[in-house]
Amino acid sequence: MEPIEVLKSLLDWGKRIQFAAQVVVFLCSASVVACVRGMLVSWTHIPSLWQLPIYLACAALAIMLFSAAGRWISGRVAVNAGSTETKKILEAVMIAGAEFAVYDLLQGRAKALSLQLEELWHSWNNEGERLIHPLTLKDTLGNYSAKNAGKLIDGRRDFLVLYSHHIVTMKSLIPDFKSRVVEVGYPSELPYVDVRSALADHADELGKKSNKAWEKYGRPLDTLK
Incomplete structure (x- = not known):
């Protein structure tokens, strides 16, 4: 027991x-x-x-x-x-809670990707490099003999792995969800500014979905603080 x-x-x-x-x-x-x-x-x-x-x-x-x-x-x-009506209500609450958890988790990952992208851009910029197309499969590093060239390449590779994994997770858990990040996919030739904007909108829409799922049976999240 x-x-x-x-x-x-x-x-x-x-x-x-x-x-x-x-x-x-x-x-x-x-x-x-x-x-x-x-x-x-x-x-x-x-x-x-x-x-x-x-x-x-x-x-x-x-x-x-x-x-x-x-x-x-x-x-x-x-x-x-244990009545049928009670079970239906409990199931509906559980489903709403699961939806909230999924949307909230994916929103957190989207925000983390957006922050990682900005840090990656600054790392490249500090070394005199230009991260114009962060999602392209082409290696866009200009100077391979630079002191931190390996670090820059590894940082971009890590970002691409997490970015592509996020899209796969989105399509697996919530296939009906639409956003520019999901529609464009990976790889793509979007410039850095558009990728950053798409991630911000993507995270914002996930946040709206999570709040909507929570507020089906609970008070607005901002009133719980």
């Missing part, structure tokens, strides 16, 4: 014991005892020898009745929770 299930079982038993203890305390309280004793004496004239056994029997019967009522109510709640 999983630790969570064990803890849940212990808490359930703790609630039952607490309920039984409260009932016992109530039935054994001085006021209740005095009241029942008075009724037994005044109404039935039962001898004092039989008063305690009769009271204990009545108390036990009351506990059994309370327990039976509690079990019946719990059973009704469980039946209602």
Whole structure:
């Protein structure tokens, strides 16, 4: 049994014991005892020898009745929770949550790619290179004898791997999603400025989709902060 299930079982038993203890305390309280004793004496004239056994029997019967009522109510709640309508609602909430998670994850990757592209452009620019077409298959490095030439080539290669993987993931998880990044694909001859703009729009649209999925059943995300 999983630790969570064990803890849940212990808490359930703790609630039952607490309920039984409260009932016992109530039935054994001085006021209740005095009241029942008075009724037994005044109404039935039962001898004092039989008063305690009769009271204990009545108390036990009351506990059994309370327990039976509690079990019946719990059973009704469980039946209602397992109804077809409830299952449909839970499934709809779960689907919306899954959609939110997928869109939010892909939005985060798109933002990371946009940041990586800007850092890559600055790295090339600092070495006197021009990253005009970052998504082309052609190697556009001008000076291969430069000190950091290998670092620049490796940085662009890493970006291309993550960029192409992002597009494949998009087409696999949400094939109906449309954006310029997905439509143009990889490789392409888009210039750096257009690639950066397409990534920004791509991430923004994913963010809108994630918010829409969340707000089907939850408050707007900006109100949760």
